[in-house]
Amino acid sequence: MANSNTSEVEESVDSSKLSLSIWELAWPAILSNLLFSIIGIASIKIVGELGASAVASVTTGHRIFFALQAILMAISAGTTALVARSIGAKDPDEAAKITSASLWIGNSVAIILMLPCILFSREIASVFGLDEETTIQAGEFIRWLSYFNIAFAINMVLGAALRAAGDTKTPLWIGVITNLINLVLVYVLVYGKFGLPQMGVPGAAIANGLSFLVGAIILLILWRRHMLVIGIGGISSLTRARIKKLVDIGYPAGLEQFVFQAGFLAFLWLVAKYGTAAFAAYGIGVQILSMSFVVGFGFSIAGATLVGQHLGAKDPVGARRQGWRATRLAAISMVVLGAIIVLAASEIARFLIDDDEVVKLTVIFIYMLGISQPLMAIEFTLGGCLRGAGDTRFPLVATLVGLIGVRVGLAFLFMLMDLPVEYIYGALIADYVVKAVLLVRRFESGKWQHILADQEAPSDTSKNHHSS
Numbered sequence: 001m002a003n004s005n006t007s008e009v010e011e012s013v014d015s016s017k018l019s020l021s022i023w024e025l026a027w028p029a030i031l032s033n034l035l036f037s038i039i040g041i042a043s044i045k046i047v048g049e050l051g052a053s054a055v056a057s058v059t060t061g062h063r064i065f066f067a068l069q070a071i072l073m074a075i076s077a078g079t080t081a082l083v084a085r086s087i088g089a090k091d092p093d094e095a096a097k098i099t100s101a102s103l104w105i106g107n108s109v110a111i112i113l114m115l116p117c118i119l120f121s122r123e124i125a126s127v128f129g130l131d132e133e134t135t136i137q138a139g140e141f142i143r144w145l146s147y148f149n150i151a152f153a154i155n156m157v158l159g160a161a162l163r164a165a166g167d168t169k170t171p172l173w174i175g176v177i178t179n180l181i182n183l184v185l186v187y188v189l190v191y192g193k194f195g196l197p198q199m200g201v202p203g204a205a206i207a208n209g210l211s212f213l214v215g216a217i218i219l220l221i222l223w224r225r226h227m228l229v230i231g232i233g234g235i236s237s238l239t240r241a242r243i244k245k246l247v248d249i250g251y252p253a254g255l256e257q258f259v260f261q262a263g264f265l266a267f268l269w270l271v272a273k274y275g276t277a278a279f280a281a282y283g284i285g286v287q288i289l290s291m292s293f294v295v296g297f298g299f300s301i302a303g304a305t306l307v308g309q310h311l312g313a314k315d316p317v318g319a320r321r322q323g324w325r326a327t328r329l330a331a332i333s334m335v336v337l338g339a340i341i342v343l344a345a346s347e348i349a350r351f352l353i354d355d356d357e358v359v360k361l362t363v364i365f366i367y368m369l370g371i372s373q374p375l376m377a378i379e380f381t382l383g384g385c386l387r388g389a390g391d392t393r394f395p396l397v398a399t400l401v402g403l404i405g406v407r408v409g410l411a412f413l414f415m416l417m418d419l420p421v422e423y424i425y426g427a428l429i430a431d432y433v434v435k436a437v438l439l440v441r442r443f444e445s446g447k448w449q450h451i452l453a454d455q456e457a458p459s460d461t462s463k464n465h466h467s468s
Contacts, residue, residue, distance in 0.1 A: 022302045022326050028168035030298030032175040037290040039179040041352065043186045044287050047204055048353040050190070052280040055353065057125075057134045057201050059283030061141030063268060064124055067261030069113065072153050074254025075106045076160035078246040081390045083164035083230070084305050088312020092231060099161040100233030101242045103154065110153035117146035127265065130272055130279065137201040144202050148209030154216035158223060158230075163301050164308060164388075167229045174218050182211035249390050256396035263403035267427075270411045274421040280353070281361035282425075288348050288362070289369045292337040296380030299330035303381050304388025311389055316449040323385035323443060331377035338373035342366060361421065368425045375432035382439040391448035398438040407431035 047054050079102040086095035117124065122139030130138070159171045185207035192198030199206065222228050272279045303326035310319035341348070349362040369376075383395045410427035442448065 021306060022299070022322065022329060025163075025166065025168050025302035025305055026298040026326070026329070028172035029163065029301045030295055032168075032172040033294030033297050034291060035176060035179050037287070037294050039183045040287050040290060042183055043204060043207075044284060045352050046186050046190055047201065048284075050200060052276050052353065052355055052358055053131070053134045054137065054201055055280040055283055055358075056130060056276050057137035058141060058204055059279065060125055060130065060134070060138035060268070061145065061201075061205065063261070063264060064127075064138070064142055065117075065145050067258075067265055069149075069152065069156075070257035070261055071109045071113070071254050072106055072156050073257045074250040074252075075102050075109065075153075075246065076156045077253035077387050077392055078102065078248075078250035079157055079160045080164045080304055081249050081308055081388055081392075082245055083161045084308025084388055085312035085390070087165050088309035090313075093233075095161070095165060096231035097233030097237035098242060098246070099157070099230050100235075100237040101239070102157045102161070102246060104235070104238050105243070105246065106153040106157045107150055110149040114146050114149040117149075118143050121146070127269065129269070131276065134276065140202040141205040144205035145209050148212045151209070151212040151216035154219060155212055158219045158228075161230045162228060164305055165229045166305060166309070168301065170222070170228065174215050177218070178211040178215040181214055182207050185210055249392055252392040252396045253387060256392065256399050259396065259399050259404060263399070263408055266404075266408045267411055267424075270408070270415055270424055271421065273415060274424070277355065277357040278361055278421045278424075280355075280358050281365055284349060284352055284358065285362045285365035285369065288345070288352075289338065289341055289366055292334050292341060292373060293376065293380070295333040295337060296330050296377050299326045299333075299377075300380045300384030302326050303385040306388075307385045308388040308390075311449065316446070319385075319389065319449065320443075320446065323382065326385065327378060327381040330381040331374045334373045334377045338370045342370035345370075364422050365425045368429060372429050372432045375429075375436040378436040378439055379432060382443045385443065386439070386448050389448040389451055391442075391451045394442045394448070395439070398435045398442075401438065402431045402435035406434050 044055060044058075047058050079098060082098045083095045086092070086098060121143035122136065125135050125138035125142060162168070162170050186204050188194060188196060189199045189203030189207050190201075192203075219228075223230070223232060226232070268279070268282065271282050303323050306322040306326070307319045310316070310322060345363045345366040346359065349359045349366070353359065353362075379398075383398070386392070386395055407427045407430065410430055411424045414423040414427065
């Protein structure tokens with residue numbers, strides 16, 4: 001319990017320390033994701049030389065691939081919450097065992113997901129009803145990328161564990177290496193340089209997959225040599241109690257990802273009704289503004305890590321303070337970056353693709369997302385803080401209401417009213433307003449502070465942590 005006579009002094013002293021902690025955790029994640037976005041934009045430029053259909057097929061392939069990885073994302077959410085709490089409770093052995101258990105589960109899921117993606121890739125890609133050429137290319141993209149599912153799972157789980165333990169720098173330098181490899185390989189394989197065959201869109205998928213593989217190999221080598229902040233738990237880590245913890249926290253996050261991806265697929269399906277140009281503009285616009293999104297993702301990681309660690313250290317007041325501070329920093333940063341991108345929207349779009357209709361729609365879409373930047377900062381950061389606390393159910397509710405009920409619902413209504421695609425794009429603003437309001441109210445309520453308190457179970461390390 002804080003002493004009320006000294007609370008103002010403590011708050012003042014603690015404030016600078018907490019801000020520094022947030023920046024220390026956030027900047028490597030921001031830089032890593034910023035590089036990823038820049039590489040993504042460069043890849044769009046490379047693929048964009050093949051035309052709007054190629055861009056639309058890569059957009060489709062990426063969206064469906066990540067939709068099918070919802071379970072892996074759920075596992076990483078459970079890993080983040082439990083590893084952060086173990087580190088906060090000064091129990092690195094349990095953090096290592098949680099990581100090992102997550103990796104075993106993640107690899108098993110990756111194998112299961114791989115098979116339908118390889119066997120039915122074209123059928124999966126056909127859900128958008130795009131033209132035959134785009135559908136065939138998107139199917140090939142999904143099929144080739146799916147061969148690297150296990151590598152993707154290793155990157156997700158070990159990356160989540162490292163960040164939850166407070167190490168955001170290792171994922172950063174590994175990300176630098178893999179993203180540069182990805183960029184070179186996209187250019188070489190799409191165009192067929194240095195004597196290699198010209199592969200077009202499938203070449204971009206193989207380049208992505210090989211970069212995942214390189215990252216996974218580096219992480220595994222460092223982990224096995226005990227060069228990471230997270231230790232190795234071994235096969236004995238896969239206990240019923242740990243699996244239950246991961247499932248209890250992870251399945252709402254998995255459902256959220258499923259709803260999230262399904263909502264995006266439904267939204268893209270509606271956009272696709274307006275033609276390949278509208279669809280390509282969506283993909284390019286998202287990629288351009290991802291340079292702002294990555295700031296939100298960085299603060300989301302910092303917020304989730306620090307909220308989880310403070311709760312593990314039995315400091316709910318500190319956890320709450322960290323969450324609000326991370327959200328404020330994210331909102332300021334995203335608004336500034338978003339404004340810069342909006343001002344240069346036309347020039348950037350024209351640089352990426354030489355198609356007047358696609359450029360016009362891309363600029364309009366960027367304006368829509370630009371308006372939403374402070375709202376997106378709230379969703380990214382407070383959503384991450386809630387997941388870091390183990391409160392994975394409420395973000396699921398917010399996603400259901402905002403994305404499915406509001407965005408997809410409004411977009412469908414606008415389509416029935418035969419309104420232009422600009423209205424479909426605009427539906428996302430209402431989505432972000434609703435989610436921001438819901439998440440702010442949830443975080444303000446403080447209910448997330450007690451989500452895991454009643455779920456704490458004795459670990460097999462003979463350490464039993466009870467909440468008072």
